[in-house]
Amino acid sequence: xxxxxxPCALIPSHNHSGAxxxxxxxxxxxxxxxxxxxxxxxxxxxxxxxxxxxxxxAIHAVRLDPNQGKGGAVLHGFQLAMAAGxxxxxxxxxxxxxDLGAIGRLLELSRGKPQALVTGVPVYDRSVPLGRAxxxxxxxxxxxxxxxxxxxxxxxxxLRVYPLAAVAALWADGEHIGRRMDFDTExxxxxxxxxxxxxxxxxxxxxxxxxxxxxxxxRDNVRISRMHARLFFGMLRRLPQLLSRQRATSRHWxxxxxxxxxxxxxxxxxxxxxxxxxxxLVVLAPIxxxxxxxxxxxxxxxxxxxxxxxxxxxxxxxxQSFGTGFxxxxxxxxxxxxxxxxxxxxxxxxxxxxGQVNDLIEAERSPYGALFIVAHIGNxxxxxxxxxxxxxxxxxxxxxxxxxxxxxxxxxxxRPEAALNTWQVTDLxxxxxxxxxSRVEQGAWVVIAGDRIPVNSxxxxxxxxxxxxxxxxxxxxxxxxxxDCPVYTLFCLRQGDHHVLDxxxxxxxxxxxxxxxxxxxDSYAASFAARLERYAIAEPLQWYNFFDFWNPTPKEPRx
Amino acid sequence: xDDLEHDIKALxxxxxxxxxxxxxxxxxEEMLFGTxxxxxxxxxxxxxxxxxxxxxxxxxxxxxxxxxxFANVRSLASFVRAQGxxxxxxxxxx
Numbered sequence: 001x002x003x004x005x006x007p008c009a010l011i012p013s014h015n016h017s018g019a020x021x022x023x024x025x026x027x028x029x030x031x032x033x034x035x036x037x038x039x040x041x042x043x044x045x046x047x048x049x050x051x052x053x054x055x056x057x058a059i060h061a062v063r064l065d066p067n068q069g070k071g072g073a074v075l076h077g078f079q080l081a082m083a084a085g086x087x088x089x090x091x092x093x094x095x096x097x098x099d100l101g102a103i104g105r106l107l108e109l110s111r112g113k114p115q116a117l118v119t120g121v122p123v124y125d126r127s128v129p130l131g132r133a134x135x136x137x138x139x140x141x142x143x144x145x146x147x148x149x150x151x152x153x154x155x156x157x158x159l160r161v162y163p164l165a166a167v168a169a170l171w172a173d174g175e176h177i178g179r180r181m182d183f184d185t186e187x188x189x190x191x192x193x194x195x196x197x198x199x200x201x202x203x204x205x206x207x208x209x210x211x212x213x214x215x216x217x218x219r220d221n222v223r224i225s226r227m228h229a230r231l232f233f234g235m236l237r238r239l240p241q242l243l244s245r246q247r248a249t250s251r252h253w254x255x256x257x258x259x260x261x262x263x264x265x266x267x268x269x270x271x272x273x274x275x276x277x278x279x280x281l282v283v284l285a286p287i288x289x290x291x292x293x294x295x296x297x298x299x300x301x302x303x304x305x306x307x308x309x310x311x312x313x314x315x316x317x318x319x320q321s322f323g324t325g326f327x328x329x330x331x332x333x334x335x336x337x338x339x340x341x342x343x344x345x346x347x348x349x350x351x352x353x354x355g356q357v358n359d360l361i362e363a364e365r366s367p368y369g370a371l372f373i374v375a376h377i378g379n380x381x382x383x384x385x386x387x388x389x390x391x392x393x394x395x396x397x398x399x400x401x402x403x404x405x406x407x408x409x410x411x412x413x414x415r416p417e418a419a420l421n422t423w424q425v426t427d428l429x430x431x432x433x434x435x436x437x438s439r440v441e442q443g444a445w446v447v448i449a450g451d452r453i454p455v456n457s458x459x460x461x462x463x464x465x466x467x468x469x470x471x472x473x474x475x476x477x478x479x480x481x482x483x484d485c486p487v488y489t490l491f492c493l494r495q496g497d498h499h500v501l502d503x504x505x506x507x508x509x510x511x512x513x514x515x516x517x518x519x520x521x522d523s524y525a526a527s528f529a530a531r532l533e534r535y536a537i538a539e540p541l542q543w544y545n546f547f548d549f550w551n552p553t554p555k556e557p558r559x
Numbered sequence: 560x561d562d563l564e565h566d567i568k569a570l571x572x573x574x575x576x577x578x579x580x581x582x583x584x585x586x587x588e589e590m591l592f593g594t595x596x597x598x599x600x601x602x603x604x605x606x607x608x609x610x611x612x613x614x615x616x617x618x619x620x621x622x623x624x625x626x627x628x629f630a631n632v633r634s635l636a637s638f639v640r641a642q643g644x645x646x647x648x649x650x651x652x653x
Contacts, residue, residue: 429620430607437608459600478601482608512601514576 005114007088007107007161008033008081012073015041017048019096024052024059026100030107032090033058037077040067070158071183075171082164088114093158099204102159109199110161117166117188117196120159120203155185159203166196182227189231232286277337284333292329298546302328305549308466309540312533316540324541331541338494339381352385352492352499359488360503364391369440370486373450373476373506375532376544378493380447383501384420396439397422397447425454428475433482440483448476450489450528451545453552461518461525465533470550472525480510480524487524489531493539504531561587563636571632574609575602587632595631603629614639 009032011023020036027034038049038061046063053061062080064073074091081089088110092098102120109118170177170190178186192198275283292299302325310316316324341347354360363370374380384392399422425432436446452473453460459474480487487506492499506527512520536543568582571591575598589595592603600621606629607618616639618625628638 428604429618430604430611431619433604433608434611478604481601482605514578517599517601 004087005111006086007090007110008035008084008086009090009092010035010037010074010077010081011092011094012037012039012070012077013041013045013049013094014039014067014070014073015045016094016096017041017045020049020094021052023092023094023096023100026103027090027092028057028059030103033084033086034060035077035080036061037073037080038063039070039073040065069180069183071177071179071187074183075177075179078162078164078167082168087164088161089164090161091158097205098159099206102201102203106159106161106201106203109201110163113197113199115163115166115197116199117163117191118161118199118201119154119188120157121154121200122157122205123202154200155188157203158184160188163196166191166194170194176230178227186227186231277334277341280337281330281334284337285330288329288333289326292326295546298329299325301546301548305543305545306540308468308550309536309543312466312537314537314540328541328543332544332546334494335379335542335544338379338499342382342385347382347385348498350498352382352501354386355500355502357386357501357503359505360501362505363445363486363488363503366486367443368485369394369442369444369446369483370488371440371476371480371483372445372447372488372490372503373528374447374490375449375451375535377451377532377535378491378539378542379499380490380492382499383490383492386501391445394443394445395420395447396436396444398425398449399423428479433479436479437483440485446479446483447490448479450476450525451532451549459521461522463522463526463529465529465549466536468550470529471552472529474521474525476528477510477521477524478512480507481512484509489528491531491535493535493542495539561636563639564632567632567635567639570609570613571606574605585632587636589631591629591631592626610635610639614642616642 009027009030011020011027011034013020013036024034024036036049036052036059038046040063041049050061050063053059060080062076064076068076077091078089090103090106090110092103098120106118106120110116167187170187175190176186177183177190188198306314306316306324306328342351384395387395397420423432423436436444440446450473453471454473454475459478460471461474462469463472464470465472476487486508487510488503489506490501490503492501506524510520510524564587565582568585571577571585572580572582585596592598598606603621603626607621607625610616611618621629628634
């Protein structure tokens with residue numbers, strides 16, 4: 001069915017008039033009728049805007065007095081357009097920040113999909129103020145949560161083509177639409193909730209020199225926070241529909257989860273700097289809630305682990321309860337925050353305290369390298385705080401996945417000088433083994449996780465863990481035998497407001513006698529598993545293997 | 560016996576610490592992995608390291624193609640020759 005498509009243009013303006021004549025010319029070049037809504041501007045601007053009226057050429061200027069706010073002005077313009085029989089409104093900001101060359105493309109997209117909302121996605125040049133950029137990013141994350149989707153990648157752009165029928169329906173239902181700076185975001189989220197498709201088009205944006213923004217840092221931020229609170233609870237009410245819609249339409253869920261996690265990490269980085277640890281966790285709580293509600297597989301894994309740990313003496317409350325599961329997820333967020341605080345070099349001097357470290361001192365004294373086996377429990381990243389600069393440079397971390405590499409790249413972008421040497425190993429072949437051996441001979445400390453099974457590995461020992469047989473990788477012990485160096489386990493768990501570092505020797509060197517090779521591998525894996533179990537029982541909420549640990553699916557392990 | 564094949568047998572025995580085995584005990588056609596000599600994937604890795612070190616073979620990871628070369632001593636010898644550094648260097652080291 002072909003919907004009617006009769007577009008016009010709308011320029012809401014509050015104290016901007018310099019760029020408006022040029023914008024009007026460009027809109028007229030597309031044969032669009034133009035509505036200029038002067039939103040209570042000062043006399044000088046009001047006069048200039050009024051002078052642009054030219055009814056013979058379909059240019060209308062109206063004035064609102066007193067000032068209504070951007071949303072008020074746009075909604076007023078919508079009413080005028082509807083009354084004049086138009087079906088679509090191209091809305092453009094009056095300050096001239098948008099690339100006018102994009103107008104044609106936006107109209108074309110709207111004509112092709114008349115039922116959709118077409119929105120520009122700003123592509124900034126370097127003129128954007130930093131504070132504004134960070135604020136925008138925080139809003140993007142909120143909108144992703146509020147829509148449970150990444151369909152809207154920028155919700156604040158003031159260059160859009162609105163389908164008036166959808167706006168009118170929103171209006172008729174009496175839904176709340178912010179009248180000021182909260183307008184652009186609230187209307188797009190609410191239209192999305194109603195099933196309006198959002199089509200995006202990149203648009204170059206320049207902040208013109210001497211541009212006076214009407215954005216009031218304090219009042220508008222409070223308004224925007226209130227809007228997000230409204231939308232967040234609106235999202236919770238609509239959760240079932242949004243989730244079922246997402247299943248139906250989502251681009252790759254895995255892709256979204258990955259992008260979400262990445263965005264979350266970035267966000268924690270910014271927030272950690274601005275708010276400190278506690279403030280950060282408060283801000284992150286809704287994001288964690290989002291992952292908790294949508295990550296069914298991880299939620300199940302968490303519950304299964306906590307149940308198993310509780311049955312072995314761990315002090316956790318009935319693990320099926322919402323509270324404990326959510327706390328487990330929050331603990332993971334806290335870990336990310338701690339890591340960022342560590343990376344930005346703002347960690348308190350006593351944030352990591354030595355526990356059992358005699359073996360660490362021995363390793364530090366030896367010029368020869370060593371192998372350190374770690375696990376996804378507590379926060380190994382922070383252990384470096386206790387190492388001196390020279391020792392830190394000895395570290396070489398083996399990572400299995402691209403995920404881990406992304407994570408590391410992100411960390412590096414915060415503090416390149418504190419970067420860790422990492423090495424992605426998907427398959428330990430002779431070349432990698434030789435290279436590692438020569439590094440160890442020169443003193444490298446190779447770090448490898450002992451609680452993850454590499455993809456496609458058949459080298460697994462099955463060891464009882466918290467009372468049920470679980471697969472443990474033999475990789476670390478095979479590698480240790482090839483490297484012919486001492487092997488330690490390294491754990492760093494949070495206790496109260498600091499972390500405690502424990503380093504314990506597992507073997508001076510690992511020998512795998514030909515006749516009893518599997519038995520030897522099993523026994524090393526069992527010693528590691530026993531240590532891991534001890535920590536898992538002591539601090540079950542710091543366990544970060546959010547997959548079925550006892551029956552891992554042969555997929556890529558999660559980060 | 561082919562010098563290179565003999566050399567490789569000695570290397571296998573040395574790298575994998577095969578006790579009570581002499582180069583003469585290994586048949587050049589005998590399967591090295593699974594049945595035959597009964598080596599496993601860890602041995603393959605160790606042997607790969609030793610071959611790389613000794614003959615400068617370019618073995619990055621143990622692929623299926625590499626596994627085919629590792630079938631027996633004879634296929635290993637032709638692999639070493641094919642990489643062009645067989646004779647002289649091996650003898651120089653030995």
